[in-house]
Amino acid sequence: MAVVINFRKAGKSIFQSFLQSGTAGGIILFVCSVLAILVSNVPSLTHIQEFWNITAGFSFGSFTLEMSLAKWVNEGLMAVFFFMVGLEIKREVMVGELSSPKKAMLPIFAAIGGMLMPALIYAAFNHGLPSANGWGIPMATDIAFAIAVLAILGKRCSLGLKVFLTALAIVDDLGSIVVLAIFYPSHSLEMSYLLYALSAMAVLLSFNLLRWNKPLLFVIGGVVLWYLVLKSGVHSTIAGVMLAITIPSKTKINEASFYTAAERLVSRFKSASKGGADVFTNSEQVTVLHSLNSKVDDANPLMSRFEVTLHPWVYFLIMPVFALVNAGVEFGDGVWRSEFAPQIAGGIFFGLVVGKPVGIFFFSWLACRIGIAKLPSGVKWMELFSIGMVGGIGFTMSLFIDNLAFTDTAMIDAGKAAIIITSVAAAFLGYVAVFISGRKRTSITKSK
Numbered sequence: 001m002a003v004v005i006n007f008r009k010a011g012k013s014i015f016q017s018f019l020q021s022g023t024a025g026g027i028i029l030f031v032c033s034v035l036a037i038l039v040s041n042v043p044s045l046t047h048i049q050e051f052w053n054i055t056a057g058f059s060f061g062s063f064t065l066e067m068s069l070a071k072w073v074n075e076g077l078m079a080v081f082f083f084m085v086g087l088e089i090k091r092e093v094m095v096g097e098l099s100s101p102k103k104a105m106l107p108i109f110a111a112i113g114g115m116l117m118p119a120l121i122y123a124a125f126n127h128g129l130p131s132a133n134g135w136g137i138p139m140a141t142d143i144a145f146a147i148a149v150l151a152i153l154g155k156r157c158s159l160g161l162k163v164f165l166t167a168l169a170i171v172d173d174l175g176s177i178v179v180l181a182i183f184y185p186s187h188s189l190e191m192s193y194l195l196y197a198l199s200a201m202a203v204l205l206s207f208n209l210l211r212w213n214k215p216l217l218f219v220i221g222g223v224v225l226w227y228l229v230l231k232s233g234v235h236s237t238i239a240g241v242m243l244a245i246t247i248p249s250k251t252k253i254n255e256a257s258f259y260t261a262a263e264r265l266v267s268r269f270k271s272a273s274k275g276g277a278d279v280f281t282n283s284e285q286v287t288v289l290h291s292l293n294s295k296v297d298d299a300n301p302l303m304s305r306f307e308v309t310l311h312p313w314v315y316f317l318i319m320p321v322f323a324l325v326n327a328g329v330e331f332g333d334g335v336w337r338s339e340f341a342p343q344i345a346g347g348i349f350f351g352l353v354v355g356k357p358v359g360i361f362f363f364s365w366l367a368c369r370i371g372i373a374k375l376p377s378g379v380k381w382m383e384l385f386s387i388g389m390v391g392g393i394g395f396t397m398s399l400f401i402d403n404l405a406f407t408d409t410a411m412i413d414a415g416k417a418a419i420i421i422t423s424v425a426a427a428f429l430g431y432v433a434v435f436i437s438g439r440k441r442t443s444i445t446k447s448k
Helices: 014-020 024-041 043-053 069-095 101-126 130-139 143-156 159-183 191-209 215-232 238-246 255-271 283-299 302-326 341-369 381-390 396-405 409-447
Strands: 055-060 063-068
Touching: 024 043, 024 143, 024 302, 043 069, 055 069, 063 069, 069 159, 069 215, 069 238, 069 302, 069 396, 101 130, 101 159, 101 341, 130 159, 130 341, 130 396, 130 409, 143 159, 143 381, 143 409, 159 238, 159 381, 159 396, 191 215, 191 238, 215 238, 215 302, 255 283, 302 396, 341 381, 341 409, 381 409, 396 409
Parallel strands: none
Antiparallel strands: 055 063
């Protein structure tokens, strides 16, 4: 998924700069993954895993909702993650790299190839076996880790490549959501709850059309929508994407109205000054600030406000907690105890390490060949293939689908181990490939 990177570091503490850097989310995710693996492989720490099996919930009269902590993370917190993904997809479609056919064709074709080829490779390894349902595992790219690799590479990776990978990941996320909703339901469908969920979504869409931009309305409506989707049999995380579709992107006032109102309020603020440094003691200035804040909310789309608010929570809390819950696997002979482990591991490894770059490269070449797309300015084909190797880092979504694809614990663990090993291999190979191709680009630029 896309990561918002703030490059303005002047005047901020080292810790703040770290949190806002492109590598921060990937580093924290990596640390939590290592901790989860450590807990699973050190005998004196394995009891910590039992914490996630604790049941938690609440009751209100005859209504009861209880799940294990692990399920609250996978069903609840990850719905917020998918809400963030949905907002990013919506933004890119409206104003970003997917906002016009000319911009969108290359990342769309590349993402299709990057999803289709890994799925086919996995299917070839597991054809006719009980493990065949895991074909969705190698389809996804973990953008947090991928962006971290590119951030470490610095100027050796051009801005055009970074934008391309981000747009590709957005389409990749959309494809994964569709696959998740259609092919990996949490249990059998309950049509009555599904209709209730669609009705709740329709109500939220009406709020949007009526320009009711109060965040609380959509938060409460989103919780109701999540519960109905949970009960419907469709995986509850899809509720996050459904909610994102309903969030208003338009503002109550336009640019000119905001500028006029803000200018008037700033003038009032200045006129109310009593020469003191503490605004809190000046009731008139406090009133003006409240009015100005209200105008800012009227001019700032609710969609943007949700994105800015949720970004640190998703990348620095929800994804790391997800890793702590799901990345734990005991490495050793036991992890390969499933008789289908070789096929699962082979499908995931070759799907991500080979299928991803080949699929991205070939479908990008095809789009350019038929004339509906073109490479980003200054980007060479070797660089695009290299960035496809970075796209082979599959982690968060791959682990998520691994838990849904299999019911057998041994197969789930084999999938986890293969995902972790493959992601490390893809990160290393992608780093080397982009480093070499970037060095060639840098040398050519200097010679000119």
